[in-house]
Amino acid sequence: MVEPQTPVFILVEPQMGENIGAACRVMGNFGIPELRIVNPRDGWPNPKAVSMATSSPVLDDARVFDTLEEAVADCQLLFASTAQPRNMVKPVFTAREGMAEIRGHVEAGQRVGVLFGAEKSGLPNAAITLSNAIITLPVDRSFSSLNLAMAVGVFAHEWRAGEPTPEDFKPLDDRATEQEMTAFYAHLEQELDRAGFFYPPEKTPLMMQNLINAFARGGLTQQEVRTLRGVIKALAIGRGKARIERE
Amino acid sequence: MVEPQTPVFILVEPQMGENIGAACRVMGNFGIPELRIVNPRDGWPNPKAVSMATSSPVLDDARVFDTLEEAVADCQLLFASTAQPRNMVKPVFTAREGMAEIRGHVEAGQRVGVLFGAEKSGLPNAAITLSNAIITLPVDRSFSSLNLAMAVGVFAHEWRAGEPTPEDFKPLDDRATEQEMTAFYAHLEQELDRAGFFYPPEKTPLMMQNLINAFARGGLTQQEVRTLRGVIKALAIGRGKARIERE
Numbered sequence: 225m226v227e228p229q230t231p232v233f234i235l236v237e238p239q240m241g242e243n244i245g246a247a248c249r250v251m252g253n254f255g256i257p258e259l260r261i262v263n264p265r266d267g268w269p270n271p272k273a274v275s276m277a278t279s280s281p282v283l284d285d286a287r288v289f290d291t292l293e294e295a296v297a298d299c300q301l302l303f304a305s306t307a308q309p310r311n312m313v314k315p316v317f318t319a320r321e322g323m324a325e326i327r328g329h330v331e332a333g334q335r336v337g338v339l340f341g342a343e344k345s346g347l348p349n350a351a352i353t354l355s356n357a358i359i360t361l362p363v364d365r366s367f368s369s370l371n372l373a374m375a376v377g378v379f380a381h382e383w384r385a386g387e388p389t390p391e392d393f394k395p396l397d398d399r400a401t402e403q404e405m406t407a408f409y410a411h412l413e414q415e416l417d418r419a420g421f422f423y424p425p426e427k428t429p430l431m432m433q434n435l436i437n438a439f440a441r442g443g444l445t446q447q448e449v450r451t452l453r454g455v456i457k458a459l460a461i462g463r464g465k466a467r468i469e470r471e
Numbered sequence: 472m473v474e475p476q477t478p479v480f481i482l483v484e485p486q487m488g489e490n491i492g493a494a495c496r497v498m499g500n501f502g503i504p505e506l507r508i509v510n511p512r513d514g515w516p517n518p519k520a521v522s523m524a525t526s527s528p529v530l531d532d533a534r535v536f537d538t539l540e541e542a543v544a545d546c547q548l549l550f551a552s553t554a555q556p557r558n559m560v561k562p563v564f565t566a567r568e569g570m571a572e573i574r575g576h577v578e579a580g581q582r583v584g585v586l587f588g589a590e591k592s593g594l595p596n597a598a599i600t601l602s603n604a605i606i607t608l609p610v611d612r613s614f615s616s617l618n619l620a621m622a623v624g625v626f627a628h629e630w631r632a633g634e635p636t637p638e639d640f641k642p643l644d645d646r647a648t649e650q651e652m653t654a655f656y657a658h659l660e661q662e663l664d665r666a667g668f669f670y671p672p673e674k675t676p677l678m679m680q681n682l683i684n685a686f687a688r689g690g691l692t693q694q695e696v697r698t699l700r701g702v703i704k705a706l707a708i709g710r711g712k713a714r715i716e717r718e
Contacts (some may be wrong), residue, residue, distance in 0.1 A: 235710075246618060246621070249616075249618060249621075250618065252608065252611065252614040253608075253610045253611060253614060253615065253616070253617050253621075254609070254611065255506065255611040267569040280614060280615065281614065313692055313695065314692075318632065319628070319632070320632060338621070348542070352588050361500075361627070361628065362501070362628075362631045362632055362634070363500045363501065363631075364499065364500060364501065364502040364631075367500060367528065368500065369496075369525065370497070370500045371493060371496060371497065371624075373621070374493070374496075374497050374500075374621065374624045377618075377621045377624055377625060378624060378625060378628045381557060381566070381608065381609075381625045381628075384609045384610075385565065385566065385609055386609075402654060445560055448560065
């Protein structure tokens with residue numbers, strides 16, 4: 225048996241092909257490859273599932289079983305997802321806690337199944353009884369009916385969010401140095417002074433402090449500082465020319 | 472202006488009514504009441520949105536705007552959700568970090584908008600430029616196209632998951648005391664000894680240790696201990712009777 229690297233998601237008697245397909249799509253988005261489907265109401269394959277899966281590789285590899293017992297036969301731990309308390313005496317985890325718990329077992333080489341119930345009724349009590357733990361989402365009690373694929377998506381994201389993520393976004397990596405910022409502020413103050421911006425003159429330090437606060441708050445990159453110094457220069461020369469023409 | 476208690480979610484030029492409705496449903500699930508919609512492709516109201524919203528109160532209160540600028544006019548901070556890096560020089564948060572950041576601003580009474588782009592193209596660069604920060608999800612780069620409503624759902628869950636959740640599940644609240652467990656183990660050992668289970672006799676401590684480990688691992692409730700003691704009693708008397716008949 226190949227060692228699993230993620231949990232296995234198991235849909236127990238799902239009704240709508242659209243939801244199965246949407247589950248495949250979001251599992252693909254968050255890197256959970258293995259889906260098992262127990263006795264889908266509308267048979268298999270299902271054209272609506274294909275359409276909603278948008279070519280997710282998870283759909284092609286999905287396996288269909290007649291009974292829950294067959295679907296979970298090789299699993300060493302089962303987590304039952306349910307929004308409704310069932311008066312079952314089991315450990316209960318939030319999605320976040322549960323995925324951290326599952327990660328420990330998966331990393332130890334165990335096969336962990338996460339069970340999702342049908343649209344209309346959720347998981348049957350028998351499936352929850354079989355499970356080692358309950359995993360649940362903090363839905364609003366006054367509007368608690370969560371779409372099946374949405375539940376799969378939230379759990380899939382929780383799994384993925386616990387992994388180290390690649391650094392695709394690299395913002396502010398050429399952040400300006402304090403020396404560059406100081407030179408920029410001095411340039412700004414010099415040109416504003418020349419333009420008569422500081423009045424009365426004793427207010428200069430306070431007015432500069434306010435301006436510096438505004439620029440410092442978000443942080444500037446070296447490129448942005450260069451651009452802003454160009455802006456100051458252009459405005460100063462422009463104003464200077466205008467004044468020359470007026471005078 | 473009433474102080475907001477959650478961020479405002481804003482769909483920018485969404486295409487499919489189904490996705491708008493599913494977004495309303497999951498926002499209702501996770502307690503985010505305020506949706507704004509910028510220039511929906513298929514007009515408003517939209518029967519497919521109504522169908523997928525499954526009576527979510529978010530749908531009734533959704534507001535439609537012609538332009539992004541009108542939709543965000545009262546927002547003090549904007550977070551742009553995008554799966555694709557755009558070479559924008561902005562702070563980038565994961566959904567989890569971003570929602571924690573937003574919570575601080577919301578609790579300070581600020582109105583924070585979270586922008587979601589259209590199905591086909593995501594957010595236009597102009598919308599990201601307007602935003603104070605980027606918020607993103609750890610999608611698999613080889614299959615990164617996330618359904619719009621699914622993205623809304625994951626962010627909505629992240630918001631909700633950061634709140635203290637009500638204790639609806641109360642497992643193991645009548646957990647057995649160590650005294651009860653010790654009495655149970657003694658009862659079990661006594662009956663197993665009587666049945667000749669421990670062989671050779673010097674293995675008794677090790678065999679009991681293994682049994683106790685198995686029972687102790689998951690923890691038992693007082694009710695479960697009572698039930699198990701009944702099981703021992705029934706088996707012991709049953710065996711005793713059988714033996715009486717054999718002897």
